[in-house]
Amino acid sequence: MKAELEPIIRAWADDEIFFATYLLGRSCSASPDLEKILAMASIGQDEFGHAELLLSLLFPGPDAQRRRDKERYFFEREPQDFRNCGLLKLELMDDWAAFVVRAFLYEEAESVRMGRLSEVEDLAGVVAIMEREEEEHRRYWRWWITSLARHPEARQRLGSAIELLLPYVVDTFWIVDAPTWWDPAILRRQWAGAVAEVLAPLSLPHADSLLAQMASEPKPGPDVPSFWEFVREQQRIYRSDPEAVTWG
Amino acid sequence: MSAHNEPLSREQILAVLRDVEDPEAPVSIVDLGLVANCGMATDGAIEVELIPTRAGCPAREFIRFLVEKRLKVAFGERQVRCRWLDAAAWSTERISPEGRRRLREYGIAVPELDSDGRRRLRCPYCDSANVRQESPFGTSVCRAIWYCDSCRNPFEEMRWLEEGLASHFHQQEVRLWTNP
Numbered sequence: 507m508k509a510e511l512e513p514i515i516r517a518w519a520d521d522e523i524f525f526a527t528y529l530l531g532r533s534c535s536a537s538p539d540l541e542k543i544l545a546m547a548s549i550g551q552d553e554f555g556h557a558e559l560l561l562s563l564l565f566p567g568p569d570a571q572r573r574r575d576k577e578r579y580f581f582e583r584e585p586q587d588f589r590n591c592g593l594l595k596l597e598l599m600d601d602w603a604a605f606v607v608r609a610f611l612y613e614e615a616e617s618v619r620m621g622r623l624s625e626v627e628d629l630a631g632v633v634a635i636m637e638r639e640e641e642e643h644r645r646y647w648r649w650w651i652t653s654l655a656r657h658p659e660a661r662q663r664l665g666s667a668i669e670l671l672l673p674y675v676v677d678t679f680w681i682v683d684a685p686t687w688w689d690p691a692i693l694r695r696q697w698a699g700a701v702a703e704v705l706a707p708l709s710l711p712h713a714d715s716l717l718a719q720m721a722s723e724p725k726p727g728p729d730v731p732s733f734w735e736f737v738r739e740q741q742r743i744y745r746s747d748p749e750a751v752t753w754g
Numbered sequence: 755m756s757a758h759n760e761p762l763s764r765e766q767i768l769a770v771l772r773d774v775e776d777p778e779a780p781v782s783i784v785d786l787g788l789v790a791n792c793g794m795a796t797d798g799a800i801e802v803e804l805i806p807t808r809a810g811c812p813a814r815e816f817i818r819f820l821v822e823k824r825l826k827v828a829f830g831e832r833q834v835r836c837r838w839l840d841a842a843a844w845s846t847e848r849i850s851p852e853g854r855r856r857l858r859e860y861g862i863a864v865p866e867l868d869s870d871g872r873r874r875l876r877c878p879y880c881d882s883a884n885v886r887q888e889s890p891f892g893t894s895v896c897r898a899i900w901y902c903d904s905c906r907n908p909f910e911e912m913r914w915l916e917e918g919l920a921s922h923f924h925q926q927e928v929r930l931w932t933n934p
Contacts, residue, residue: 552808555809632841
């Protein structure tokens with residue numbers, strides 16, 4: 507894999523890991539019923555698989571060594587060294603509408619990212635594998651947004667969630683040390699366009715502000731101190747015994 | 755138990771792998787179509803390559819463990835190299851007739867294509883085609899939840915698509931999208 511792709515892969519893998527972590531570790535408790543819990547678990551597992559695929563590009567080699575390299579990479583980094591987007595730094599504890607809005611925005615962003623990277627020879631195969639699964643995710647979250655928007659209380663909750671997430675979309679696609687052909691401004695406009703197709707007919711509160719923010723020039727996002735504690739929580743068990751093994 | 759340097763055929767290895775069940779359904783990993791390749795390398799090691807049903811299948815590590823353990827029991831303390839092919843795409847078309855039968859007995863339907871190339875899913879309990887999707891995500895990452903309006907049983911679908919048919923399935927599943 508070309509070295510210039512590394513910053514993109516690292517940021518993408520971190521996004522996938524934390525999206526999966528929220529789905530499996532937080533969203534399950536806020537899901538409306540058992541079937542939605544199963545859906546969160548399935549989507550989260552898919553996203554972990556995608557993170558594995560991406561990290562395998564960074565850590566080639568024999569399986570056993572690769573597993574250890576990937577574990578060290580995730581569990582031994584300091585929280586400030588993670589490169590995921592701001593949208594995935596916010597810990598949402600119990601509001602289903604907020605989970606849905608964030609998941610919808612993130613999955614649409616991922617679609618734009620995959621579209622761009624499918625044009626890159628080294629990544630086209632991985633993107634094709636991921637897209638088979640991501641397409642199902644996008645339909646799921648679009649269905650949720652549209653369904654919730656039909657109900658007055660849910661509309662208010664969606665509006666509040668959009669307002670809450672507004673400050674955190676400013677750095678999406680913004681990657682430190684990315685190659686020159688990676689143009690976050692273009693990708694952000696594509697993202698806003700895809701999201702607008704779904705949101706425009708729904709006339710949700712604050713949606714116009716969100717779309718304007720999404721299409722704006724990218725910049726570093728706000729600090730989210732609680733994210734660092736969240737990272738520590740995810741690393742705690744591994745750090746208690748880094749040499750522990752799973753099977754065999 | 756065979757000597758460590760005795761040649762092993764692909765069939766001998768496959769016969770042993772047929773005893774390794776998928777941890778999430780009582781069907782062999784061979785019949786499920788997970789085994790892409792197997793054979794003996796020039797250094798005498800047994801090599802097995804597996805295709806995951808989905809990228810994030812959580813059973814991957816455990817299946818690898820079972821494969822290595824079972825082969826070592828069968829063929830002595832030979833080296834076993836089992837690896838997952840991350841970039842390979844599994845589909846339900848890889849499931850053998852025996853695998854389909856075992857899954858059906860377990861309450862899991864496998865989509866079939868009719869002569870027009872359209873997907874047909876039938877209830878594994880009563881064989882009715884009067885079925886609808888309840889949720890695109892089921893009790894494992896490779897399954898979806900369905901309901902049979904004839905015998906009124908819920909059941910699961912082993913889901914995956916042949917890549918070239920993705921657009922066709924997309925249209926069909928939107929129509930079925932009643933209650934994710």
